[in-house]
Amino acid sequence: MMPTLEICLTPDLLRLYNLKEKTVVVTDIFRATSCMVAGLANGVEEVVPVATVAEALKWREQGYVAAGERNGIQVEGFDIGNSPFEHMTQQGRKIVMTTTNGTQAIHYSRHHAKEVIIGAFLNLNAVLSYLRQKQRSVIVLCAGWKGRFNMEDTLFAGAVVEALQGEFVLDGDDALAALSLYQTAQSNLLEALKPASHYQRLIRTNANAEEDMRFCLEMNRFDVLPILKGETLIRN
């Protein structure tokens, strides 16, 4: 039987999905999962996603590099923020990371799914290869923005749907919507995202935001697949 492919547009809708025995692909394009991919591809040893700033500071005491943002801005007392370029210069280090949406989506999934992997445009092909090889049913979980739909994560989900639509059974109108949105936007993702809320928010709060976002939209820059083992993300 062909495995299914579903899209969950925000973590707030995840309780409507049956995660059992499925692979969850968490995506938070701007910028948590893009940072995880970029870091692990550049020699970061592991990334521990945590939900709160307090937890992150505890891991920091054990030598972890504390990374993350709240509302798009680096957390006070942390070592680095949420730019992929910062994560790419942490070779040999371990990172603990908390963000507004991305790490929390991972925690929603880890207790119920068979496994959790990390997806971004930066490692799209690595994600696709893994899903094809496993032949397990898949939920792409968009981190969204504070529970609400966002465009960039949905476009990533649409890219997954476009690639796998012949090999997996699409389940749900959200998968059709993501596919249509991606097909409309794919010739110039950055341009398509300029009216989007997170693009506008990052441009307001971060000096190098446009460079970050351009980088996060590069396809297949890294052949790395972050996978959750226990509470830690490592290279598969």
Add this chain to the structure above:
Amino acid sequence: MMPTLEICLTPDLLRLYNLKEKTVVVTDIFRATSCMVAGLANGVEEVVPVATVAEALKWREQGYVAAGERNGIQVEGFDIGNSPFEHMTQQGRKIVMTTTNGTQAIHYSRHHAKEVIIGAFLNLNAVLSYLRQKQRSVIVLCAGWKGRFNMEDTLFAGAVVEALQGEFVLDGDDALAALSLYQTAQSNLLEALKPASHYQRLIRTNANAEEDMRFCLEMNRFDVLPILKGETLIRN
């Protein structure tokens, strides 16, 4: 200050929205709100949306026509189902209606918003005229399917966004997504909806489903605006 226009993709996300002082446009294209519009335009006196079958049966004892479906199928003991053609032959009658998604979305809204109106492709221009005249901030609430996103309601939301985008401030990526989906699908809505889950579900369960759906996608057939007064929908 220009009023805002937001889209809520499913009632399960409505708690993330501030409804205060806003007009909520509830839409459930297949088929609850299409039935309400078609009925009220054809002499139905009022429609009472209720959440449960038990409530509907109580109203029925008072002479109301009991209408509605569960999972796309007419409820046992009810007088009519959820085909707009059935609702158009109830001139002079009062209808009590319960459906899987549509009437429940109305109940979510009525306690917090300034007002609740009913939208469908069948009365799109009546909705737009009303919103332009009131100049109040708007939330288009898609009834969805059991809490999940659906395509046809989102396309209606996209039609509202396309018409009002210069006159209202679009708030949220969901509005941009609905607009893009509508622009892609608008040349042939029925064709675009054929892969959608609710289309497939109705075709399986209802003999005249395709005729119903074709009708529900007709634009501006009726110049009527159902508005909620207390617990009852009447013509504005």
